[in-house]
Amino acid sequence: MRFSILTLNPGFFSGSLDEGMIRIAREKGLLEVEIVPIRDFTSDRYGTTDDYPYGGGAGMVMKAEPILRAYESVRRRAGADTPRVLVTSPQGRRFTQGWAQELQGASEIAVLCGRYKGIDERVIPLLGAEEVSIGDYVLSGGEAASIVILDSVARLIPGVLGDAESAEADSFSEPLLDAPVYTRPEEFRGLTVPEVLLSGNHERIRLWRRREALRRTWHRRPDLILGRSLSDEDRSLLDEIKEEGEP
Ligand code: ADE
Numbered sequence: 001m002r003f004s005i006l007t008l009n010p011g012f013f014s015g016s017l018d019e020g021m022i023r024i025a026r027e028k029g030l031l032e033v034e035i036v037p038i039r040d041f042t043s044d045r046y047g048t049t050d051d052y053p054y055g056g057g058a059g060m061v062m063k064a065e066p067i068l069r070a071y072e073s074v075r076r077r078a079g080a081d082t083p084r085v086l087v088t089s090p091q092g093r094r095f096t097q098g099w100a101q102e103l104q105g106a107s108e109i110a111v112l113c114g115r116y117k118g119i120d121e122r123v124i125p126l127l128g129a130e131e132v133s134i135g136d137y138v139l140s141g142g143e144a145a146s147i148v149i150l151d152s153v154a155r156l157i158p159g160v161l162g163d164a165e166s167a168e169a170d171s172f173s174e175p176l177l178d179a180p181v182y183t184r185p186e187e188f189r190g191l192t193v194p195e196v197l198l199s200g201n202h203e204r205i206r207l208w209r210r211r212e213a214l215r216r217t218w219h220r221r222p223d224l225i226l227g228r229s230l231s232d233e234d235r236s237l238l239d240e241i242k243e244e245g246e247p
Helices: 020-027 064-078 097-104 123-127 143-154 202-220 232-244
Strands: 002-007 032-037 084-094 108-112 130-133
Touching: 002 064, 002 143, 020 032, 020 143, 032 064, 064 108, 064 123, 084 123, 084 143, 097 143, 108 123, 108 143, 130 143, 202 232
Parallel strands: 002 032, 002 108, 084 108, 084 130
Antiparallel strands: none
């Protein structure tokens, strides 16, 4: 899979591509990341990438021309593979695990990082782009959002994660939050590990984890449970949780 990130701030990415799972995916040859500095594609001697908005108002708007030229360089390199194009924007459709899974099937993805007041709207249809938001808050630019998208897609590429940490067991692969986890020592600063986890009884542990996953989800993200059909076991665990009331 190749990810091209079109940005006005290429320095943002130094370091972050050389750490953790993204580094491993690149080293294994399963992921290639290309940072495309939009400023390299400006045609005036000042390297102008933004301009005042038509109709007035605060803030500057990213110009279409350098973006299109930057994208065309990606297209030329990609050859027959037409990239899926995303534009980061607080106006976009909300990014989800399902969207990450869908992107994982693409061989070429281009992400345009938005900045300033926005991007000349004509860029969106010209690139055949989808606007994507990573949440209901405003970032100063789309670079952080593009790393979020890259990370969540890259870890789904077969072979990137080892079996033990396989993405299958994640929160959101199944739409429930994970149960709490603990590691040694058994007691830390007066806090102990729940006894059941030390019991060696796999069925008790499974049931405890299921209950805790449901409990967390119910208290923190009830929207993930409401309107969903539950197994008989989940339903009776959830009834118990509701009877306990607030944590
Ligand atoms: N740019 C600014 N805010 C953003 C957000 N929430 N998601 C994606 N891109 C953004």
